[in-house]
Amino acid sequence: MFTTRPEITGDIGMVASTHWLASSAGMSVLERGGNAADAAVAAGFVLQVVEPHLNGPGGEVPALVWDPSTADVTVLCGQGVAPQAANAGVFADLGLDLVPGTGLLPTVVPGSFGAWLLMLERWGTWPLRDVLEPAVHYAEQGHPMLERVSHALGTVAEMFTSRWPTSAATWLPGGAVPAPDARFANPVLARTYKRLIEEGEAAGGSRERQIAAARDAWYRGFVAEAVGEFCANTEVVDTSGRAHSGLLTADDLARWEPTFEKPVTLDYHGYTVCKTGPWGQGPALLQQLALLDELDLAAAEPGSADWVHTIIETAKLAMADREAWYGDPNHVDVPLADLLDPTYAATRAKLVGTDASYELRPGSPGGRTPRLPGARAADVAAAVAAGVGEPTLTPDGEVRGDTCHIDVVDRNGMMISATPSGGWFQSSPTIPALGFCLSTRGQMFWAEDGLPATIRPGARPRTTLTPSFALREGKPWLAFGTPGGDYQDQWSIQLFLAIVHGGMGLQQAIDFPMFHTDHVRSSFYPREAVPGSLVIEDRHAPDALADLRARGHDVQEVDGWSLGRLSAVARDGEWLRAAANPRGSQGYAVGR
Known part of the structure; x- marks a missing residue:
């Protein structure tokens, strides 16, 4: 049967993902003695940089990991939860029967960083600096702008300029949409990654201790503080057509941990x-x-x-x-x-x-x-104009947020499947101190009491990942x-x-x-x-x-x-x- 490309076969290691730079970064880790966990984490962070229309540092990631030492599969849950202040009554008081698809109201705890680091800590062998090096390089030195990313930015450029100025400052250098294949960098994000590495290393001790310290810097340190301050003090127009601030706080981040x-x-x-x-x-x-x-x-x-x-x-x-x-x-x-x-x-x-x-x-x-949800369908035209939703490739060429995927297997038999998503630049305004935006996965909750997927404090949205x-x-x-x-x-x-x-x-x-x-x-x-x-x-x-x-x-x-x-x-x-x-x-x- 005809195939568009060869099926790769070997015995050293394999990486497959939704972007060639992430796959190459992961394979370079395997070539230099890292294992599947090291490679998956390196590839995952690269995807945050080179596919920003599909995922970002403020997103989430679930993963399945086969550990040959224990001969079993473990689920790693990097899905963040709803803020403690979130419930159906809050949205009813705002006159909303659906959780908006964009902005700050639907934000949840950003789970991907914690999950990737927990994967590295439990199953990996490399220090955080080494696995983050490719992502830091592409964020700092730039990477070729994908045509799809350029097109996606074109669909939201006017909104960024008029309503989300912090996003315009990050994604529209010189006030213009970057052309396909242009070198695009995100120096603020590079500085965030570097600071996390430095704070981890400052803790000293073992590799595992330094990884845990970097995770603390995110969930109980400078990242959490910046997230909480931005959500509390920023009002932005979302798909409801009105401006709202966020419910997410630094305390919400501090309460959360990724789980097995x-x-x-x-x-x-x-x-x-x-x-x-x-x-x-x-x-x-x-x-x-x-x-x-x-x-x-x-x-x-x-x-x-x-x-x-x-x-x-x-x-x-x-x-x-x-x-x-x-x-x-x-x-x-x-x-x-x-x-x-x-x-x-x-x-x-x-x-x-x-x-x-x-x-x-x-x-x-x-x-x-x-029992099924009874909420009415909201204004579709407003949603399309805001670029929400998550189909991969729509027949009419419409560009919306989406997801990534990574699969890795190494020579010793460790095998990983991970689906990072959320925090794409179309979803919510960029936090200027950090260089990334937050996940709007909360839109998957129902703002209607009594359903399994009703929005509840500290609950995970019923995700599609x-x-x-x-x-x-x-x-x-x-x-x-x-x-x-x-x-x-x-x-x-x-x-x-x-x-x-x-x-x-x-x-x-x-x-x-x-x-x-x-x-x-x-x-x-x-x-x-x-x-x-x-x-x-x-x-x-x-x-x-x-x-x-x-x-x-x-x-x-x-x-x-x-x-x-x-x-x-x-x-x-x-x-x-x-x-x-x-x-x-x-x-x-x-x-x-």
Whole structure:
């Protein structure tokens, strides 16, 4: 089968990510004796600099880590929480029925720095200075401005100039949008990174002690102070059309720590798939696999109408349960065991018929009654003008915030899948003392009491970030993932199924034509839904597309290379393998 690029094969190490500079930085760490954790952290910090329209230092990151010394998978949660002052009543008092998609009101604790450093402390071998060196270099000396970044800045330049002057000062040097391929630097961010390194080293002692001290400088030191002061003393216009200050305080940062958790797992055809807990959407992929297990997807030809119809209909059911039941299990009861029970899956699978469904059909796990949000959809035009949301590549060329992804495997078997996101420059105004902006992940909460994903003090938003990991016959096999908001698990499951049932290699599965649905409400402001929709790359066969229309799907054909930004690494017998997405001409896999 034709592939757009070779599948990388070797035995030293592999890195695949959404940007070639991050992948190269990670591989340089492996080449110089670092392990997968060192490489992932170095690549993660580079992504903050070179993909600022997709993530930033003020964002978040969940990760799945296979540790060969303990022979298990651990979830690292770098998802920050809502401020202590945040609750549904606050938004009701402001006359808001939805959490805005931009500005300072939807900000949450920035979790990525703490999570990356905890990964480095527990599993890494390098000091903070060495893993941060590539990011410091690109922030200080500059990097080539991506065409997509330049275009994204063009969509928000007027807003920056008129409403968010601190962002204009950072992202519009000389008052103009940087041209594609221009050298772009962020010297303020470089100084922030350097100060964190210096404060860590000033603590002295072991590598681990210095890393912990740098983390303290962020959450209980100068970064937290700057964040708290900016949120309290700055009012900016957000997607509500009004100006608001933020609820996030320095104390909120001081209260928070990244955490380790056990993954949620499901066995499927000899594979064990691992995801985060229901504070992310990851278990929806597992629910979908359980449904597919009842429907014998293996009998369908990949890319056929039967293949697409079965996958899309099970996605609708799994995502409907996500809407009704998922939330932070530290704050609400999520009936995860019942949702993943084979009997429940068998009952739900009977809902998949021969025609496309236009209904939102959450189930009743354990006999419980589902409850869906009742908030009205807000003004879509205002949201689009502000550049919110999180589709990866929209058919009309619209540029919005999004996400990154990194996969790493080293020669000793450590394997990592991480999905950094949030804090993109379109989301909230840049903090002038730090050189970055905050995550608006709080927009994924509902400002309506009594729901699993209602905004609550100290709760994690029910995020879309969803790295993936799979074992084959009990042995670590595949780390994979993609940007794409609500589409992340829809695209990731297609890669997995193309390999498992289609017999494809990593690059073949990534290149294979993709599709998704907007049937369930978006997790992002203004919470749109398009019931019955099937967005599909036009490389699918004409007869398959005609068959899908005949089954009632609202088929929306898009450019044949526009959906998905998957990457993956694998351990396949004695070889390590890697592949990355050609769409967007940005993703890159490297290895030796």
